[in-house]
Amino acid sequence: MDPQLVSWASRLAESELSGTLPRRWAHTLGVANxxxxxxxxxxxxxxxxxxxxxxxxxxxxxxLALTGFHPLDGARFLRDEHGADERLVRLVANHSFALLEAEERGIRNVLEEEFPLLGEPWLVDALVYCDMTTSPEGERMTANDRVAEIINRYEETGPVGRFIRRAAPHVSAAVARIEAALAAQPR
Structure with a gap:
């Protein structure tokens, strides 16, 4: 793995998000933390x-928002414009149960064909944990509170509203697995 990967990712995300989407940038910084x-x-x-x-x-x-589905748009950008590492691109494409949202949008087959789910559940869970325990402002929050926040922010019958309700038990399970691993670590 390139030792400059994190630095590159940070510069790239900052250049694309900080000026145009400062709240999304704050969330991103919290997830990275x-x-x-x-x-x-x-x-x-x-x-x-x-x-x-x-x-x-x-x-x-x-x-970058060409399809309006940010996991797909982001992964395509990283692959096509930056030739990013395949594992990295597949994690971005499939973060936080994106396949379920892609299904709600009628494009699951597109996401699965272009960016198959990474066969490393530990890493997938870890990214879910990071994203779903971080508020839109970048602050720490519980996964249950994060799911509730998303439910409140989106229309119930829209694709995100439908997706998050379906994903909630999967989010809870992934976060619980990471929290168990953290609790098992010596302090």
């Missing part, structure tokens, strides 16, 4: 997780 807190349980994949956490919402950037 959560990822750095997991470094001791991730070993060799710690840098990859921090980079994915930093880039997970880059597809919201106005100039």
């Amino acid at each position: 959560r990822a750095t807190e997991l470094q001791h349980i991730l070993g060799a994949d710690a840098e990859l997780l921090v980079a994915a956490a930093t880039l997970h919402d880059i597809g919201y950037a106005p100039r």
